[in-house]
Amino acid sequence: MNRLNTHLEEAKLHIKRLEDVLNRLKKLYPLNVNKFESLTPQEQDMLDTLAFRFSKLQDLLGAKIFREFLQETGFITEGKSFLEILREIEKEGIVDIDTWNEFRKVRNSISHDYPDEVEEKVEAINYLIENTPELIEVVKKIESKIK
Numbered sequence: 001m002n003r004l005n006t007h008l009e010e011a012k013l014h015i016k017r018l019e020d021v022l023n024r025l026k027k028l029y030p031l032n033v034n035k036f037e038s039l040t041p042q043e044q045d046m047l048d049t050l051a052f053r054f055s056k057l058q059d060l061l062g063a064k065i066f067r068e069f070l071q072e073t074g075f076i077t078e079g080k081s082f083l084e085i086l087r088e089i090e091k092e093g094i095v096d097i098d099t100w101n102e103f104r105k106v107r108n109s110i111s112h113d114y115p116d117e118v119e120e121k122v123e124a125i126n127y128l129i130e131n132t133p134e135l136i137e138v139v140k141k142i143e144s145k146i147k
Helices: 003-028 033-037 041-072 082-091 097-110 118-146
Strands: none
Touching (some): 033 118, 041 097, 082 097, 097 118
């Protein structure tokens, strides 16, 4: 198994957990401040899982899968900046740069626990619930292109 396939197998583990937690979070969506402040410990754990797995999947895509995919398609990635890699990924129709940057922005905002920024956290969680399927779709597009 080559490195790309190994990384895609890891991505599938994250996707499985993301899909499971998204199904269980449907009853909370859309989340608001009142709901957020009255979450059970189990519901809080589900939100933590969502944030963790989203972050892990996005990191895996950005740090490994995009480069490996482009190398498989003959694109030279050595010495290329991440922005150059991302531009090539966009040309392939996998994800556009603006969407990717929005994923990063939201991911960064939820990775910090600031008690006085509950509204921003709730907004970020709702974004993750709405847009995690789009991140999952990035992996599926790559898989379909290598078959």
